[in-house]
């Protein structure tokens with residue numbers, strides 16, 4: 001049996017890449033072989049195509065689940081790059097959701113702030129990201145359009161030899177980034193969706209791209225940052241996935257404190273405290289909103 005890498009998937013079809021770099025359209029056999037981009041699968045050839053017979057054990061899996069039951073995910077990632085920009089203004093709630101999903105999956109996140117050439121907006125956005133730097137999330141300043149060559153080197157220092165999932169809201173410059181690091185990405189996308197939809201050209205979902213001919217460095221492009229559901233997360237675990245809340249939990253009077261209203265809550269006591277270890281009011285508000293959202297019974 002052959003082992004291959006899933007580089008794109010659509011419904012019951014996946015595109016599997018073998019060790020020589022050839023890509024084969026494979027059908028999934030049975031429900032338990034459901035595979036996602038980044039999976040290593042066992043497959044058998046049949047004619048020009050193939051069939052997936054099993055999925056190798058995963059190192060990790062990145063989830064994103066919303067009320068519509070759409071689960072988009074990727075597996076076996078080394079890190080997640082969250083790309084936001086000075087303009088359009090990013091949503092801190094969306095950023096937090098992505099970071100929580102990373103924490104829950106045990107995957108290291110890296111934040112990049114694009115469009116540093118828009119000086120005033122960039123300064124404002126940079127200030128909004130300072131609390132995230134204090135949480136020890138790396139924040140990389142970029143100007144992909146103005147200094148592409150410099151940014152390519154800067155990014156490659158972080159991406160080299162790794163598989164990185166790129167997430168970002170519309171307009172932040174995700175296509176610009178992918179095209180900068182993956183020459184011919186647009187053409188590849190077309191070929192992939194053609195292969196998966198047997199001729200029809202539709203929008204592709206999550207896609208695996210190699211940045212180098214040696215196939216060591218990979219970018220995984222995934223659309224849909226807007227609807228970033230965390231339905232798979234237990235609200236009681238939420239504070240543990242927020243590095244600014246986490247250290248204060250041990251000071252709560254009640255072991256099962258929800259940090260919403262309890263007396264003697266260490267988290268609430270730290271909100272607005274400006275000693276460097278405090279929690280910003282906006283992060284606490286996002287915590288409350290998420291706790292509420294994740295405590296609702298599923299709508300389906």
Ligand SMILES: Nc1nc2c(ncn2[C@@H]2O[C@H](COP(=O)(O)OP(=O)(O)OP(=O)(O)O)[C@@H](O)[C@H]2O)c(=O)[nH]1
Pocket residue numbers: 114115116117118142143144145146168169170171172173174175176177
């Ligand atoms: N000023 C400035 N504009 C940039 C920079 N990088 C990208 N842009 C512009 O921002 C816009 C959005 O860039 P895209 O790469 O298309 O963004 P995207 O995130 O892929 O957006 P969608 O295609 O909507 O998903 C384009 O008009 C780019 O030219 C930058 O460093 N500075």
Ligand SMILES: [Zn+2]
Pocket residue numbers: 249252253257258259260262264265266267268
């Ligand atoms: Zn508490």
